[in-house]
Amino acid sequence: MKKIIYGLILLLVVVSGLVLANRKFKNETSKKSIPKPLSSADREAAMKEWEATPAGIMFKKWEASPAGKKVYAAEAKIRKSITDSANMEAVVTDLSLPPGSRLGFGVMVRINGDDYILGYGPEKFIEMQQLQSLKVNDKIIIRSRSVSHAPKYSYPIISINYVERDGKIIYKRVPGKDGC
Numbered sequence: 001m002k003k004i005i006y007g008l009i010l011l012l013v014v015v016s017g018l019v020l021a022n023r024k025f026k027n028e029t030s031k032k033s034i035p036k037p038l039s040s041a042d043r044e045a046a047m048k049e050w051e052a053t054p055a056g057i058m059f060k061k062w063e064a065s066p067a068g069k070k071v072y073a074a075e076a077k078i079r080k081s082i083t084d085s086a087n088m089e090a091v092v093t094d095l096s097l098p099p100g101s102r103l104g105f106g107v108m109v110r111i112n113g114d115d116y117i118l119g120y121g122p123e124k125f126i127e128m129q130q131l132q133s134l135k136v137n138d139k140i141i142i143r144s145r146s147v148s149h150a151p152k153y154s155y156p157i158i159s160i161n162y163v164e165r166d167g168k169i170i171y172k173r174v175p176g177k178d179g180c
Helices: 002-032 040-051 054-064 066-084
Strands: 088-094 105-111 114-121 139-148 157-165 168-172
Touching: 040 054, 054 066, 066 114, 066 139, 088 114
Parallel strands: 114 157
Antiparallel strands: 088 105, 088 139, 105 114, 139 157, 157 168
């Protein structure tokens, strides 16, 4: 009986030792996997390296083109409203995105005479159902968290936080659980 008890205690010590060693190993790898932020010199060097690639050259040509300048000018017009998260009045001009879009669900809107893509994201989200009730010429109030651009599109892309129509909130972005 004593031999069995000693054997079980020895087995328990060995197993607990392995578990603690494995835990220490996992903690070390997780600490090592966090990348250090790049210095400004490293960022500039990486940017210059990217600009020399075919994609970087094509992007620079797009920026200098009339289409690129038009997109940047439209972004500049709403930049203050985006920064302040202020209400922007928009009119829905089209219920579909430009051909070949990969933005998910979205509509085209006009704000202060310029056209924008109002991108909502993938269509499968339940909260997007209310947004699908929009019609052409609907006047809406939007608030956005960011505006972006891509050479593929001739319009700036607005990511929304909030949409209101006729005084009723039809969409409000739910913040992430991690605070992002």
